[in-house]
Amino acid sequence: MVGTLVAHEVERREFWRGLCPHMTIEGASAVTPAQVGDTSLLMSDLKREGYVQVPDAFGERCTAPIRDAVTLLSQRGIPLPFAFVFDELWLAFQGLSTFLSTALGADYRALPDFWVWYVPPNENAAGWGPHRDRVQPTLDPDNSPHTLTVWLPFTDATPLNGCMYVLPAHHDPRFVERRWDGDGNNVVHNPQDIRALPATAGSLLAWNQAVLHWGSRGSRLGKAARISAAFEFQRGDRAPFNNPLLDPARIPTFSERLGLIGKQVLQYRHMYPLSDEVAAVATTLFERYMPRTMITLRG
Known part of the structure; x- marks a missing residue:
């Protein structure tokens, strides 16, 4: 369990390499571009539906190592965002640069906001409940984000192991009102408007941060766990929605990753019970390694 770890163990590359020898840390691996198809069609869907879904964006060569690493972290009781100590998760999201440049502009930035999930197929497990990632306005009038x-799912995500559900933007009255905060902002008035998004391993799902979405509950009828990770991005010509903004073309150093991971564990503690031991390790990493500035903001 991570509660038996101390910060100086977590800070050692050797610890992580010994845990997952098939993964790399500050290696020289090349980025494999995701297969996303016609980005103009994706943008049309993104503006109307509020989300896009692309199957087979990544192959097994990308998904299998990450799936195995996250499974091992889950078995050891280590908070899953620690999977981001490894290069492979950063490389996967870097592979989406063509899509992200189309959606957010060539100077898009990565936000210091990411997470990893392991949802086993049983009734005691579920993804995050209905929510909008941001309730302040984050859209142009035409819904450009x-x-x-x-x-990104690294195993098949199904209705029996916590696949994503969304309320498509064009069925959501909040998109007519142009207001996404306040009471009832996570209520679906017509359940038939809900859309399930089962996804095969290696798919790409992305949504604007006003979209109401959630992960479903697992079931003993499911065949395998749902393993996935998410990362947030923003336009480069907007003020930061969180600090520090990250250059998506640069993978953080090992020590910077530790600081960023500590930040995730602390800022999402409202989603998960957090022991005093884990909180202490995360706080130490955040205070010792969290980069305060990672890019020079433009004009």
């Missing part, structure tokens, strides 16, 4: 959440 200022921010995006990108969600």
Whole structure:
């Protein structure tokens, strides 16, 4: 369990390499571009539906190592965002640069907001409940996004192991009102408007951050766990929605990753019970390694 770890163990590359020898840390691996198809069609869907879904964006060569690493972290009781100590997750999201440049502009930035899930197929497990990633305005009048959440499944995501559900933007009265905060902002008035998004391993899902979405509950009828990760991005010509903004073309150093992971564990503690031991490790990493500035903001 991570509660038996101390910060100086977590800070050692050797610890992580010994845990997952098939993964790399500050290696020289090349980025494999995701297969996303016609980005103009994706943008049309993104503006109307509020989300896009592309099957087979990544192959097994990309998904298998990450799936195995996250499974091992789950078995050891280590908070799953620690999967981001490894290069492979950063490389996967870097592979989406063509899509992200189309959606957010060539100077898009990565936000210091990411997470990893392991949802086993049983009734006690579920993804995050209905929510909008941001309730402040993050859209142009035509629904071009200022921010995006990108969600990648590394196993098949099904209704029996926590696949994503959304209320498509064109069925959501909040998109007519242009107001996404306040009471009832996570209520679906017509359940038939809900859309399930089962996805095969290696798919790309992305949504604007006003979209109402959630992960479903697992079931003993499911065949395998749902393993996935998400990362948030924003336009480069908007003020930061969180700090520090990251250059998506640069993978953070090992020590910077530790600081960023500590930040995730602390900022999402409202989603998960957090032991005093884990909180102490995350706080130490955040205070010792969290980069305060990672890019020079433009004009």
